Amino acid sequence: DIQMTQSPSTLSTSIGDRVTITCRASQSISTWLAWYQQKPGKAPKVLIYKASTLESGVPSRFSGSGSGTEFTLTISSLQPDDFATYYCQQYNDYSPAFGQGTKVEIK
């Protein structure tokens, strides 16, 4: 099975900061990667799919890049609504694993 590893696990940051989260796959997944945002007590929400395609309605400050085994989610200028936990997920095979999550918190 493909394993997904995110870093860092926690990110302490401030409003207006540029934020980068990394996700690594244990083998190549081409660009079959999605990013989700989850707030406490709520279901996850997809932000990006196919590594770099922004889901409809998601603010343009979110962007994704990468292919093969290394991927990044970038928030260009962190807003108050962005404090949440972010997960990557590969869907290259029929066991679509998630990363362990990155919590973005207020410094």
Place this chain on the structure above:
Amino acid sequence: EVQLLESGGGLVQPGGSLRLSCAASGFTFSNYVMTWVRQAPGKGLEWVSSISSSGSTTYYADSVKGRFTISRDNSKNTLYLQLNSLRAQDTAVYYCAKDDSNSVAFCDYWGQGTLVTVSS
């Protein structure tokens, strides 16, 4: 508007069984792969199982294979997850989710989740 409404969660003893349901509306249910994802308290997301649009093909995480059964009734627009031989580590919020296509993909819509607690 796409809506996914889970039900059937609750408290069950170790070794017990439970059947979760997910009522779908707002899209052509029979055209999409459907998925269950769970989240243990304070932990991350774990993919549990997916089922093809017709229901003929199913996929399971190793942690639930042989104990959980996913199924769907396209005439009722409903997804199911039968949970047997439950263990304490199965305690989690279980989310029903719609895949983006008729192949296993990312999940573009999610339900609100139903809590399963396995405890004596």
